[in-house]
Amino acid sequence: MSxxxxxSVHELHELLIKREVSAVEVAKTYLKRIDEVDSKVRAYLTLxxxxxxxxxxxxxxxxxxxxxxxxxxxxxxxxIKDVICTCGVRTTxxxxxxxxxxxxxxxxxxxxxxxxxxxxxxKLNMDEFAMGSSTENxxxxxxxxxxxLERVPGGSSGGSAASVAARTCACSLGSDTGGSIRQxxxxxxxxxxxxxxxxxxxxxxxxxxxSLDQIGPITRDVTDCAxxxxxxxxxxxxxxxxxxxxxxxxxxxxxxxxxxxxxxxPKEYFVSGLDPDVERAVKTAVSALxxxxxxxxxxxxxxxxxxxxxxxxxxxxxxxSNLSRYDGVKYGLRAQGFKDLTDMYKKTRSQGFGxxxxxxxxxxxxxxxxxxxxxxxKKASQVRTLIVQDFRHAFKDCDVIAAPVAPTSAFxxxxxxDDPLQMxxxxxxxxxxxxxGIPGISVPCGMDHNGLPIGLQLMATHFGEQSLLKAAYNLxxxxxxxxxxxxx
Amino acid sequence: MKxxxxxxxxxxxxxxxxxxxxxxxDLSRQLNNILGYIAKLEELDTGGIRPTTHALELTxxxxxxxxxxSLSVDEALSNAPEHEKGMFGVPKII
Numbered sequence: 001m002s003x004x005x006x007x008s009v010h011e012l013h014e015l016l017i018k019r020e021v022s023a024v025e026v027a028k029t030y031l032k033r034i035d036e037v038d039s040k041v042r043a044y045l046t047l048x049x050x051x052x053x054x055x056x057x058x059x060x061x062x063x064x065x066x067x068x069x070x071x072x073x074x075x076x077x078x079x080i081k082d083v084i085c086t087c088g089v090r091t092t093x094x095x096x097x098x099x100x101x102x103x104x105x106x107x108x109x110x111x112x113x114x115x116x117x118x119x120x121x122x123k124l125n126m127d128e129f130a131m132g133s134s135t136e137n138x139x140x141x142x143x144x145x146x147x148x149l150e151r152v153p154g155g156s157s158g159g160s161a162a163s164v165a166a167r168t169c170a171c172s173l174g175s176d177t178g179g180s181i182r183q184x185x186x187x188x189x190x191x192x193x194x195x196x197x198x199x200x201x202x203x204x205x206x207x208x209x210x211s212l213d214q215i216g217p218i219t220r221d222v223t224d225c226a227x228x229x230x231x232x233x234x235x236x237x238x239x240x241x242x243x244x245x246x247x248x249x250x251x252x253x254x255x256x257x258x259x260x261x262x263x264x265x266p267k268e269y270f271v272s273g274l275d276p277d278v279e280r281a282v283k284t285a286v287s288a289l290x291x292x293x294x295x296x297x298x299x300x301x302x303x304x305x306x307x308x309x310x311x312x313x314x315x316x317x318x319x320x321s322n323l324s325r326y327d328g329v330k331y332g333l334r335a336q337g338f339k340d341l342t343d344m345y346k347k348t349r350s351q352g353f354g355x356x357x358x359x360x361x362x363x364x365x366x367x368x369x370x371x372x373x374x375x376x377x378k379k380a381s382q383v384r385t386l387i388v389q390d391f392r393h394a395f396k397d398c399d400v401i402a403a404p405v406a407p408t409s410a411f412x413x414x415x416x417x418d419d420p421l422q423m424x425x426x427x428x429x430x431x432x433x434x435x436x437g438i439p440g441i442s443v444p445c446g447m448d449h450n451g452l453p454i455g456l457q458l459m460a461t462h463f464g465e466q467s468l469l470k471a472a473y474n475l476x477x478x479x480x481x482x483x484x485x486x487x488x
Numbered sequence: 489m490k491x492x493x494x495x496x497x498x499x500x501x502x503x504x505x506x507x508x509x510x511x512x513x514d515l516s517r518q519l520n521n522i523l524g525y526i527a528k529l530e531e532l533d534t535g536g537i538r539p540t541t542h543a544l545e546l547t548x549x550x551x552x553x554x555x556x557x558s559l560s561v562d563e564a565l566s567n568a569p570e571h572e573k574g575m576f577g578v579p580k581i582i
């Protein structure tokens with residue numbers, strides 16, 4: 001038998017309900033593994049061993065009382081991106097501003113996970129306020145890619161993806177504003193889904209860009225993704241943008257065969273700048289989907305090349321407004337030694353925010369400021385309409401769009417930190433789904449010549465998660481189950 | 489469009505950020521780079537196109553105006569840098 005920490009959530013669940021292993025044993029095994037390898041990967045910002053063991057004991061009580069009461073997540077050890085509020089457990093957002101912030105309430109997704117018996121091991125590293133593509137913008141330390149410790153895990157949910165790949169949690173939650181779940185999942189060789197905007201409640205998710213942010217699962221395989229999505233999805237009256245729509249059982253989409261499914265290949269995603277290894281892996285994966293019965297068609301998303309520019313107006317504009325709440329009054333840092341109120345605001349914000357966050361606040365404030373609104377924010381919102389229309393047209397001809405997640409595999413630590421624009425361009429293939437609000441998933445589909453994982457991105461129309469899961473599951477079937485873990 | 493140093497200082501003031509001299513220098517280069525890239529949008533004729541501020545067509549969500557359970561005063565103040573008599577503490581304003 002492979003090590004407990006190598007098992008997927010559904011495999012672990014089988015052992016738990018047969019009582020071949022206890023939830024406490026599982027939690028202790030994970031805590032031991034974190035102790036052994038996290039000094040290299042640095043995926044965690046905060047560990048919660050006492051809470052984890054208490055939750056595991058409760059899970060064991062549930063499992064020994066009546067196995068029928070157990071859910072697929074009972075006793076499953078998870079990590080949570082540190083942008084999601086956890087009552088009584090500090091939630092830093094990767095920022096000095098919130099270094100000592102202890103939320104007095106939990107996010108809706110956390111309440112749901114707890115109600116399903118999940119066990120929380122700790123909080124995971126991220127780019128400060130989820131702004132970044134490498135986790136190097138964390139105010140505390142960068143996370144390392146478990147496949148090659150000299151490389152970034154991607155970002156902003158770098159800790160969430162790296163911990164799943166390093167087997168320091170069974171699965172995790174991330175958040176995705178411009179690719180922050182899919183890109184690190186691709187770089188770490190795990191499955192990561194950004195659900196449709198409004199599918200998962202954002203209540204308790206620290207806001208970055210409210211019209212784009214969405215919480216989603218990061219897992220070892222597609223089945224685990226469906227299991228987690230089942231639990232976190234659904235309407236929440238505390239999030240006015242969550243959609244009142246029934247949640248299907250997503251595991252019912254995990255069926256072999258793609259007959260009747262048309263997969264669109266957007267020609268604008270297969271352009272120069274795309275690494276040859278990535279292109280080869282993506283095309284091999286697409287052929288595998290064809291082998292499962294899917295029909296392939298070429299589609300066009302003509303405004304793709306404008307997506308990054310559009311995003312870097314809209315997201316910073318929303319961020320500059322959302323982050324105005326950090327004023328040194330209600331929570332978070334307050335600087336010392338100020339002259340007056342305005343000086344307190346300025347000193348607090350200048351000490352509390354790192355360079356990337358300041359950059360985005362500056363871009364956002366500039367583009368919303370008097371005289372520039374029409375040229376920037378309004379213009380970008382109009383181009384956003386064109387991008388939404390691109391997808392609408394494309395989905396007339398196909399059910400699922402297949403594309404690369406990122407133009408390259410994981411880059412080296414430090415490689416892009418001095419060039420923000422190059423860093424922004426690494427999200428070129430993931431940003432459009434956020435602008436359009438559609439779901440996207442990254443599924444491992446191969447390795448490059450350096451032995452680094454590559455992900456295939458699948459996108460579907462609003463609330464098309466079932467099509468995504470079905471296609472992703474068929475990719476796993478065709479390519480053999482992904483049981484390829486880094487030797488960290 | 490080029491952003492000047494005095495514009496950067498003005499925007500920083502609006503955003504309640506105080507920037508060091510070398511931060512302004514770096515930002516000036518980086519913001520002009522980024523804004524130069526963003527200028528790409530000018531290639532597109534967007535006349536008459538309705539802006540999208542939200543990916544899904546949502547209408548305002550109303551609820552009945554009645555009180556619901558919420559954080560206690562102590563919980564709400566639990567992270568405040570300074571508080572007194574159940575209120576947030578701020579520097580003298582007037």
